[in-house]
Structure formats: structure tokens, C-alpha cells
Amino acid sequence: MAFLTLLITWINIATNALGKHAFSMIAVLPGWLSNTIISAVLGVIILLLIKYTSNQKAISQAKDYIKANMLALKLFKDSLAVTFISLGKLFKGVFLRLGLMLKPLLIMFIPFTLIVCQLGLWYQARPMTTGEEAMVILQLAGEIGSPMPNVAIQPTSAMDVTVGPVRAVSNRQVFWIIKAKENGTHNLTFNIDGQQVEKQLVIGEGFKRVSLERPGQNAYDIMLHPMEEPLKSDSIIQSISIEYPDRISKTSGTDWWVGYLTVVSMAFAVICMPIFKVKI
Amino acid sequence: MNFRNKNLKLLVLAIFIVFAMPRQAHAYIGPGAGIAIMGSFWVMFIALLSAFVALFTWPIRYVVRAIKHRKAFAKSRVKKFVILGLDGMDHALTEKYLAEGKLPNLAKLRQQGSFHPLATTTPSMSPVAWSSFQTGVNPGKHNIFDFLTRDKQTYSIKLSSVDIRGPRRVLNLGKYQFPIGKSDIRLLRKGKPFWKTLGEHGVFSSILRVPITFPPEKFRGVQLSGMCVPDLRGTQGMFSFYTTKAEGDSEHTGGERFYVTKDGNTIKSDLIGSENPMLKDNSVMKIPFTVTIKDQDTADLSINGDTHTLKKDQYTEWISVEFKAAPGVKVSGICKFLLLSAEPEFELYVTPININPEKPVMPITYPTVYSTYLSKNQGLFATLGLAEDSWALNEKVLIDESFIEQCLELDNEREKMFFDSLDKVKEGLCVCVFDGTDRLQHTFWRDIDEKHPARDKDYPQDRNVIEELYKRMDGLVARTLAKCKDKNTCFMIISDHGFNTFRHGIDLNRWLEENGYLKLKDDNREAKNLSNIDWSQTKAFALGLTGIFLNIKGRESQGIVDKGAEAEKLRDEIIEKLSKLTDPNNGDSAIKQVYNALKVFKGPYKGEAPDLIVGYNIGYRASWETAVGQTTDAIFHDNTKAWSGDHCIDPSLVPGVLFCNRKIDTEKPRLMDIGPTVLDMFGVDVPKYMDGKALAVGDTNNNRKTD
Structure with missing residues (x-):
């Protein structure tokens, strides 16, 4: 597991560089436009990946098999036997086709998840604006019931702590509510029994890369929140997260952006299928 | 089995990855997985819907049919x-x-x-x-x-069986004309x-x-x-033959010969399609293709953006070819290529371009989707x-x-x-x-x-x-x-x-000419399609494989034979004379019987028949020249073609x-x-x-x- 987290951490260094520069246009373009452009490019890449990693001849045969049996249902509808046989063959064809798509699906799975996680940094939340409040949650490691350490946020010109720290002993969490004061990318410093740990805080307008969480040594969390270096394995902190405000948009807003990306990339892939002669 | 095991492993791995991860990951794998899986689930949904409709309505349809057609069902x-x-x-x-x-x-x-x-x-x-x-x-x-x-x-x-005409009205737009209607x-x-x-x-x-x-x-x-289903060019089958040999006729019966040149090991030419119905000048549609010779027995064919391997004396699979008629309008056909020779002379045979059953340009099945069904079920097939x-x-x-x-x-x-x-x-x-x-x-x-x-x-x-x-x-x-x-x-x-055998062809038009029933305009005996016949002096002419038509006034545009007694007498006269035709080379009787259409046919269309039907004896048939409306200078011709057997003789034989x-x-x-x-x-x-x-x-x- 330690190797996996280390591997993902290294990969994140590369994907962060890609995410920062390749997607830098997101900062200057309207959200709908940047997401549409990215979706289109991703759709084409997906298509080409499918073309070169799948057995296109077998997929074509499976599609023909499915179509033939769909048409048999229509042409010989008066025969119950043909209806049942064609239906059985239809399902066989569908599963055959699904099976043939597994290889490209598995090949695409990790890289595309990494890319989408990078996009999540841009779209999933918006930065805090000055005067706006957000909750900071610090998850402590250790057994529930064991003594809680002293935790404090170092004062900074970027924000004010308006509430907290509030301790939830039952799930070993400490909460603050902070108020943004100064635009820019800042670091919040937490003092925990003499140890100092940092978490990035982004304040400003428009699209900026926002890390919702600094993860601990959890592979999935590290992949999903790639921007900040994971907390050390011996740290008494498991994770630190900030509940940034939602971005309100049907094309590039919180949660909606990934749906839009999915639909538009699929649409572009379908449109480009005959151009690249790809069978799906 | 290998395929199944491999896919089973992949399936297990995919399920593990998807379900081992929390919900947010499900959303994040969306773009890739969506494209891969969406189609299959959509098909499954349509299939279930179709099956449901079929199963639900089947008893109703069965009962209705059984009641409506109970008499036939019982008998x-x-x-x-x-x-x-x-x-x-x-x-x-x-x-x-x-x-x-x-x-x-x-x-x-x-x-x-x-x-x-x-x-x-x-x-x-x-x-x-x-x-x-x-x-x-x-x-x-x-x-x-x-x-x-x-x-x-x-x-x-x-053609006697089908009449194909383009749409009556077109919308003109620059060099294009868009058909209105079918x-x-x-x-x-x-x-x-x-x-x-x-x-x-x-x-x-x-x-x-x-x-x-x-x-x-x-x-x-x-x-x-x-x-009688035509090829894409509207003919009953027009093959193409590409060769570097300069000699020979450019026109073959039933095909076309194209002279091509080699540039190194590359040959470039065009596949010829039908006339372009979308262009006002009706110029033919073409698809450029390139053949790259690899060695004595193999070559690569590049056409429509795809490359196919040609092997000497081996037909390719059916290759789908698309002719561009206008922006966004394509006419699809299928053909096979056969490399006859790569070196020293290049020779390539291409079958007539068949209507593509997957995307037929004209209906070749009922219902129309049946040809699509057949091609999906068994692959492309000849439709000509x-x-x-x-x-x-x-x-x-x-x-x-x-x-x-x-x-x-x-x-x-x-x-x-x-x-x-x-x-x-x-x-x-x-x-x-x-x-x-x-x-x-x-x-x-x-x-x-x-x-x-x-x-x-x-x-x-x-x-x-x-x-x-x-x-x-x-x-x-x-x-x-x-x-x-x-x-x-x-x-x-x-x-x-x-x-039966077809050893000798009989030029019926020459026989009619020798017996004074047909007159040519001049001595040109190369003219085909009855084009050199002097209709003002012709009483009868042969066309097709067994028929003789009288040139009847009021029926044919330049008819000279009265349709009553004169026609009847002429029929009897030709029947009598032609029935006695013997082959001077062996003394064999060439004709078994000549039938008067008015007597052998009954029904509303008997007037459309040739007036006389010639029943040839064994070994004889209408000559190749008669079939295409040419008149030669001899009645009997040896048949040296591969087409050596026939049945267009007397039906009793x-x-x-x-x-x-x-x-x-x-x-x-x-x-x-x-x-x-x-x-x-x-x-x-x-x-x-x-x-x-x-x-x-x-x-x-x-x-x-x-x-």
C-alpha cells in the first residue's frame, strides 16, 4: 500500500504540471467554453485510444451480430421461436461487445481518472471571495477515545478565524470557520502539539485551482486530491479539508461539470466516429 | 476459450476497480466508460422494448390471423x-x-x-x-x-423486365441538381x-x-x-479491366478495359461509377485508387482511405466503395478485385460494382431493411x-x-x-x-x-x-x-x-435479309442495336434470343406491314421457310419449330410478344450478333466462346x-x-x-x- 501511495504521489507531480499548464486556458475562458473544448479533445482522444487498443474487427462483427438480431426481431416478429432465439442472441452480442470494450476501458481508466481529477481542481469548487466564510475540517489520526492533541491555526493576514476550534471527540475532528480577507494563494499553518502542518487556501475571483483536501496516506484520497503533498504516514493528522463554496453553473459548476464533460465528450466521440473510422 | 478466459479476467478486474472505489470515482470514470458502455446498454434497452412489444402483441396477432384466415388454416x-x-x-x-x-x-x-x-x-x-x-x-x-x-x-x-427512370423534377443549384422525389x-x-x-x-x-x-x-x-437487379452503373453487369498492355480493344462486351501506366511500382487509376445524378452534366463518378506492387504475387490496393492486400489469382473480400455525388451525398457500392498479373505486365480485374446491400441506393429487398439484415447476418454479398x-x-x-x-x-x-x-x-x-x-x-x-x-x-x-x-x-x-x-x-x-450444347449461332437477321424480309441502309455490318436497318423496307427483324418481330403499321413507328391478313400471311410464310433451315456444313436441321405468338400465348399482353418464337434444334441458338441487333454476312457462325451451352432452343428439348x-x-x-x-x-x-x-x-x- 505504501508503494501505491508513493507511486500515485509521484504520478501526481507529473499530472499537476500537466493540469496547471495544459488546462491553464480554464483561468481565462468562460467555464462553458473551456469545458466544451476539453470535452471535445478528450472525446477524440478516447476515440483514438479505443481504435488502437481494441479489436476493431471483432467489435464490428459484434455490432453486426447485434444489428442482425435486432432486425430479425422486426422481420420475423410473427414467429415466437425466432423472437426468443433472436433475443437470446441479442444479449449474447451485447455482452460480447461489452467484453470487447473492457480492454480499452481498463487502459483508459487510470489516465482518465487522473485527468478528470486535475479538472476537478478547476471546476469542483470556486475559491473563497474576500469576506466569505468557509469551514475548515481537520481529521486527526488515532483511535477514537484516545486523548485529543492541542490544535491551533496560526494567525495570518489572509483570513480571520471567526469560530473555533470546535472539537468533535467522537470522530476525532476539529472544526473552524474562517473568513477570507486577502486575495491570493496562501498557506494555513496548523500547530498540533508542537508539529506544524500546512494546507493551501485560495481566495479570489474566477477559475483557480482549488485543493479541497490535503490527504493523508490513502491512495484513493491522494489520487482524488492531487494538488498538495500527502501528509506523512507518522503524522497525527489524517487529512485537512476546506469546504469551499460551490460554483453555480450547469456546464462548469460543482458536480455538474463532470456530467457535462461526460456527455459532451461522448457526443464528440460519436460525431468523430466516422471521421476516424472507429467502431464502438 | 482463450478469448472468454481473458475477458473474464478483465471483467473481474473492472468490477473490482469500479466497486472498490467510492462513489465519486464512478462519476470520474464517466467519459471513457460512458462511450464504451453506453451503446451496449442502449441496445439492451431497445432489445427489451422490442421483445416486449413482440411478445405482448403476438397472441393478438395470432388470434386475428387465425380467425381471418381460418378457411385456409383448416385446409x-x-x-x-x-x-x-x-x-x-x-x-x-x-x-x-x-x-x-x-x-x-x-x-x-x-x-x-x-x-x-x-x-x-x-x-x-x-x-x-x-x-x-x-x-x-x-x-x-x-x-x-x-x-x-x-x-x-x-x-x-x-430490358423487358424493368424500367428505371430518374426523378421527374430536380432543383437546380449551381452545378448541382437535387432530385425531388424518388x-x-x-x-x-x-x-x-x-x-x-x-x-x-x-x-x-x-x-x-x-x-x-x-x-x-x-x-x-x-x-x-x-x-435483372442492375449494378451501380445501371447496367446488367459491367466489369473493369486495368492493364499496362497497350494493345486490345478498349471496349469489351459486358466490361471496360482501361490502359494504365506504371510509375515505378505504383499504378494509379480510377474506379468508374455511375453517372452522377446530382450534377447537371451527369459526368461519371470516380474513385481514385492506387496499386503498389510488392512482388510478383502481391500488391497493396489503396482506395477510399483503406488499404487492402491483393494476392495474385485470389479475389479480395467484397470491398465497400463510396462515390461522392455531392457534398454530404455518397453512393455506396461493393466490388471484388482480382490481381491477374503484377509483373511484367499489370492486370487487374474488378467485378461489376454491385449495389451495397448494407446501404442500397435502390430497393433490392422487401422490406428495404431486409438487405441490411442479410448483410449484417452473413456479411456483404453479391446483389447484381x-x-x-x-x-x-x-x-x-x-x-x-x-x-x-x-x-x-x-x-x-x-x-x-x-x-x-x-x-x-x-x-x-x-x-x-x-x-x-x-x-x-x-x-x-x-x-x-x-x-x-x-x-x-x-x-x-x-x-x-x-x-x-x-x-x-x-x-x-x-x-x-x-x-x-x-x-x-x-x-x-x-x-x-x-x-444443351450451343455449337453454332444463327444470324436470324441475316436469314431475314437473304429472304427479302429485312433491308440494311448500307453495307455497314458492324452496327449494333438494329441501327443500320432500313425500316422503310423491312418487314421483319430479329431481336433477343428467340424472337422475330414483324414491322407492323400502327404498332412500330415505321411499320410497313398491315396488321391484318398481310401480317398473318407473313407469319405463316416465315414459319414455313425458317422451319426448313438447314446447316450447310452438316445438313442438320437447325430449327425444330417456329411458334406463332398469337397461337401459343393467351392473355392481355400477347400483343407485346415477338410475333414469332424460334425453337432451335440441339446445337443451335441465336448468334451473338443477333442478340445485340447486328446483321452479319453469314447465317451460320461457329460458337467459339466459353459460353458453350444454352437453353434458348425449342422448349421440348x-x-x-x-x-x-x-x-x-x-x-x-x-x-x-x-x-x-x-x-x-x-x-x-x-x-x-x-x-x-x-x-x-x-x-x-x-x-x-x-x-
Whole structure:
């Protein structure tokens, strides 16, 4: 597991560089436009990946098999036997086709998840604006019931702590509510029994890369929140997260952006299928 | 099995990855997985919906049909009727091979049921005979008397079975013209196919490749049209031959020759399509292609953005080609390429460009999606009516072996669709016609006729393509019988006519000229399509393979013969003289009988028939020149072409065959009796207009019908 987290951490260094520069246009373009452009490019890449990693001849045969049996249902509808046989063959064809798509699906799975996680940094939340409040949650490691350490946020010109720290002993969490004061990318410093740990805080307008969480040594969390270096394995902190405000948009807003990306990339892939002669 | 194991592992891994991760990951794998999986789930949804609709409505449809057609249901003596049409299977030759024990499955069928000669039509040619088969009437009622007929106004030669015209109105836009409405494609065969009558009584039919069914007509069932379906260029089959050899004619009968040059090891040329209906100047559509020669036996063909490997003497698979008619408008066809020679001379044969069954530019099936179904089910297949390219063989572009291979591949395609139809149609009628029997007998009769002029001293003495063909058909019969085991299935094998040798061609127009009935404008004897005939002095002319037309006033635009007594006298006179025609080379009688159309045909269309039908004797047929409207300087011509057998002779000399898995108690069954027989077996009254009569077929395999 330690190797996996280390591997993902290294990969994140590369994907962060890609995410920062390749997607830098997101900062200057309207959200709908940047997401549409990215979706289109991703759709084409997906298509080409499918073309070169799948057995296109077998997929074509499976599609023909499915179509033939769909048409048999229509042409010989008066025969119950043909209806049942064609239906059985239809399902066989569908599963055959699904099976043939597994290889490209598995090949695409990790890289595309990494890319989408990078996009999540841009779209999933918006930065805090000055005067706006957000909750900071610090998850402590250790057994529930064991003594809680002293935790404090170092004062900074970027924000004010308006509430907290509030301790939830039952799930070993400490909460603050902070108020943004100064635009820019800042670091919040937490003092925990003499140890100092940092978490990035982004304040400003428009699209900026926002890390919702600094993860601990959890592979999935590290992949999903790639921007900040994971907390050390011996740290008494498991994770630190900030509940940034939602971005309100049907094309590039919180949660909606990934749906839009999915639909538009699929649409572009379908449109480009005959151009690249790809069978799906 | 390897495939399954590999995919099973992948499936398990995929499931593990997806379900081992929390929900947000499900959303994040969206784009890739969505594309991969969406299509399959959509298909599954549609399939379930279709199945639900089919299952839910089936009892209702069944009950309605049973009530509506209760009379036929009650009288029906079969559940399923299967007719295997073997075009041109000869009765005498079949008897010979049966006697020699070479056709064991047909022998078994004869023993179990029956075997008879099957009387063909007058004239004995496929379009006429199969039209009588499907309508149950004589040609006077279905209007098909030959492959070809004449335009009464212009005397030009035209197809007798179908008339294709473009849309009447077009929208002009710059150099383009956009058709408004559909092309007008008319089937000129009159009458009603018996499967349409069956459909009206609730019986489903699958009709595959029966000649003269283009364009397909609406009925209860599925149909793939056969003979007379044109190629993409609108012809009955135009092959292309590309060669670096400079000599030779650019025009072949049934094909075109293109001179190409080599640039290093590369040859560039164009595949020629039809005239572009979207362009005002109607220029032909072309697809550029490049052939790169690899070595003596292989080359790469690049066409339409795809590359295909050509191997010497091996046909490619069907290759889909798309001609661009206008921006966004494509015309799709299919063809096969055959590399005849790569070095030192380059020679490439391309089959006629068939209508693509997956995306047909004109309807070749009923319903239209049936051709898509067939192509998805079994892959692309030939759609051209006369798919076996005997012209390319006649013109010596194809060698014998390549032509035989082409016929075998086409028969395999046909067998796949036939057997699929046998599987799909559990109750009803299945008809499928195989043409290979006709084409191979036409082209290889020289194998069994030692006196044939087409045989030279180097002719392969021990080859017998015809015998192999009959044995192969016997194998097909065995495979078909295995699918017709049900005791309620009646199985028949029929042929539209038999076969015999074609040693000498008779130029009927020359005979008419010598006897004072036809006058040429000048001495040009190369002119085709009746173009050099002086109509003001011509009383009669020959066209097609058996017909002589009188040049009748008021019927033909430049007619000179009164249609009453003068015409009658002229008919009798020509019949008398022509019947005595003998071959000066051997003294043999060349004509068995000449038929007066007014006497042999009855029905509303007998006036459209040639006035006289010539029944040639064995060994003779209309010359190649007569068939294309040319007049030579001799009546008799040796036939040295590969096309060495024929059936366009006197009908009494070329009966077809009738096998049945039940006893048949009729003395002289005729092809036109088959339709009425099928109707009768399904409990449907035979319509009074039909000339055919229901044959007395036993109710079971061993019982004779007693009434």
C-alpha cells in the first residue's frame, strides 16, 4: 500500500504540471467554453485510444451480430421461436461487445481518472471571495477515545478565524470557520502539539485551482486530491479539508461539470466516429 | 476459450476497480466508460422494448390471423413448403448422373418422393420461365417474353423486365441538381406472384433471388430480388479491366478495359461509377485508387482511405466503395478485385460494382431493411442480378478457374441466406434460386461436348466442371434435406429449364435479309442495336434470343406491314421457310419449330410478344450478333466462346427437373403448375386466372393423394 501511495504521489507531480499548464486556458475562458473544448479533445482522444487498443474487427462483427438480431426481431416478429432465439442472441452480442470494450476501458481508466481529477481542481469548487466564510475540517489520526492533541491555526493576514476550534471527540475532528480577507494563494499553518502542518487556501475571483483536501496516506484520497503533498504516514493528522463554496453553473459548476464533460465528450466521440473510422 | 478466459479476467478486474472505489470515482470514470458502455446498454434497452412489444402483441396477432384466415388454416396440408430452385438443372443430365450413382442424395429423394421432367415455357429462358413460375400464368399474361424487347418508337433495344427512370423534377443549384422525389423503378412483369396470394391468407414467405422480382413488391414476407437487379452503373453487369498492355480493344462486351501506366511500382487509376445524378452534366463518378506492387504475387490496393492486400489469382473480400455525388451525398457500392498479373505486365480485374446491400441506393429487398439484415447476418454479398461474370470469361479477361471460384463463392453466399431463411421461417414458404447451375452449364458445356467448336487441341480432356457442379448441388440437397425433416414440410427442387450444347449461332437477321424480309441502309455490318436497318423496307427483324418481330403499321413507328391478313400471311410464310433451315456444313436441321405468338400465348399482353418464337434444334441458338441487333454476312457462325451451352432452343428439348419429398401423381408437370400447387397445399383456392393447375401431391412422404 505504501508503494501505491508513493507511486500515485509521484504520478501526481507529473499530472499537476500537466493540469496547471495544459488546462491553464480554464483561468481565462468562460467555464462553458473551456469545458466544451476539453470535452471535445478528450472525446477524440478516447476515440483514438479505443481504435488502437481494441479489436476493431471483432467489435464490428459484434455490432453486426447485434444489428442482425435486432432486425430479425422486426422481420420475423410473427414467429415466437425466432423472437426468443433472436433475443437470446441479442444479449449474447451485447455482452460480447461489452467484453470487447473492457480492454480499452481498463487502459483508459487510470489516465482518465487522473485527468478528470486535475479538472476537478478547476471546476469542483470556486475559491473563497474576500469576506466569505468557509469551514475548515481537520481529521486527526488515532483511535477514537484516545486523548485529543492541542490544535491551533496560526494567525495570518489572509483570513480571520471567526469560530473555533470546535472539537468533535467522537470522530476525532476539529472544526473552524474562517473568513477570507486577502486575495491570493496562501498557506494555513496548523500547530498540533508542537508539529506544524500546512494546507493551501485560495481566495479570489474566477477559475483557480482549488485543493479541497490535503490527504493523508490513502491512495484513493491522494489520487482524488492531487494538488498538495500527502501528509506523512507518522503524522497525527489524517487529512485537512476546506469546504469551499460551490460554483453555480450547469456546464462548469460543482458536480455538474463532470456530467457535462461526460456527455459532451461522448457526443464528440460519436460525431468523430466516422471521421476516424472507429467502431464502438 | 482463450478469448472468454481473458475477458473474464478483465471483467473481474473492472468490477473490482469500479466497486472498490467510492462513489465519486464512478462519476470520474464517466467519459471513457460512458462511450464504451453506453451503446451496449442502449441496445439492451431497445432489445427489451422490442421483445416486449413482440411478445405482448403476438397472441393478438395470432388470434386475428387465425380467425381471418381460418378457411385456409383448416385446409392447409403443410406447415412449411420449401422450394430449392436450381436454375437450368437439366433433366436428361440429372437422369444420367443418377443412373451412374453420382447423385446419392437426389437418388434418395427420388426414391422417397418423386422425380419428373418439368415442362418449361415458350421460350425456354429464365426471365420468361421464372415469371411463369411465380405467377402461375403463361407469358401472355405476365408480359415477359425475353430478356430484351424493342422500343416501338425508336426500335432501340431495352430490358423487358424493368424500367428505371430518374426523378421527374430536380432543383437546380449551381452545378448541382437535387432530385425531388424518388426514381421511378417499374417492374414490367405483370400478374401476381403466388406468394402475394399466400400472404393474403396469412402465410409468411421468404423469397430469395427469384428472377424478375426487381423492384421487390410488397407482400407478407421477405424478399431479395434476383436476375435483372442492375449494378451501380445501371447496367446488367459491367466489369473493369486495368492493364499496362497497350494493345486490345478498349471496349469489351459486358466490361471496360482501361490502359494504365506504371510509375515505378505504383499504378494509379480510377474506379468508374455511375453517372452522377446530382450534377447537371451527369459526368461519371470516380474513385481514385492506387496499386503498389510488392512482388510478383502481391500488391497493396489503396482506395477510399483503406488499404487492402491483393494476392495474385485470389479475389479480395467484397470491398465497400463510396462515390461522392455531392457534398454530404455518397453512393455506396461493393466490388471484388482480382490481381491477374503484377509483373511484367499489370492486370487487374474488378467485378461489376454491385449495389451495397448494407446501404442500397435502390430497393433490392422487401422490406428495404431486409438487405441490411442479410448483410449484417452473413456479411456483404453479391446483389447484381447476373452476378456470375460470364462476360469476363467470354472476353478472356477471366480464366476458367477464376470464373469457377467466383461461382462457388456466390453459391456459398446464397446457401448462407437460404439456410438462414430455413431457420427463421418455421411456418410458411421458403424459395431460393441458385444461379450458379445455369452460369456454369452455359460456360462449361464444352467440357462434356467433345465436338464443341470452343475446344481446341490443348483443351483439358479430363476436366468435367458440369459433373462436379451436379455433385455439389447434390451435397446442397443433402444439407437442405437435413433442415426439412419435419413431416409437415414439403420440399421441392425445381429448375426453370434444362440445357444443351450451343455449337453454332444463327444470324436470324441475316436469314431475314437473304429472304427479302429485312433491308440494311448500307453495307455497314458492324452496327449494333438494329441501327443500320432500313425500316422503310423491312418487314421483319430479329431481336433477343428467340424472337422475330414483324414491322407492323400502327404498332412500330415505321411499320410497313398491315396488321391484318398481310401480317398473318407473313407469319405463316416465315414459319414455313425458317422451319426448313438447314446447316450447310452438316445438313442438320437447325430449327425444330417456329411458334406463332398469337397461337401459343393467351392473355392481355400477347400483343407485346415477338410475333414469332424460334425453337432451335440441339446445337443451335441465336448468334451473338443477333442478340445485340447486328446483321452479319453469314447465317451460320461457329460458337467459339466459353459460353458453350444454352437453353434458348425449342422448349421440348430442354425440360427442367422436379424433385419432391412426396409422391406426385401428375403425368406432365409444368413449371407454371408449381405456384398453384403451393397455394393448394396451404389450403388456398387457386385463382381462376392462373393457367397452372395444382399437382396431385401426396399428403405424407409415402401416401398418394387420392382425390
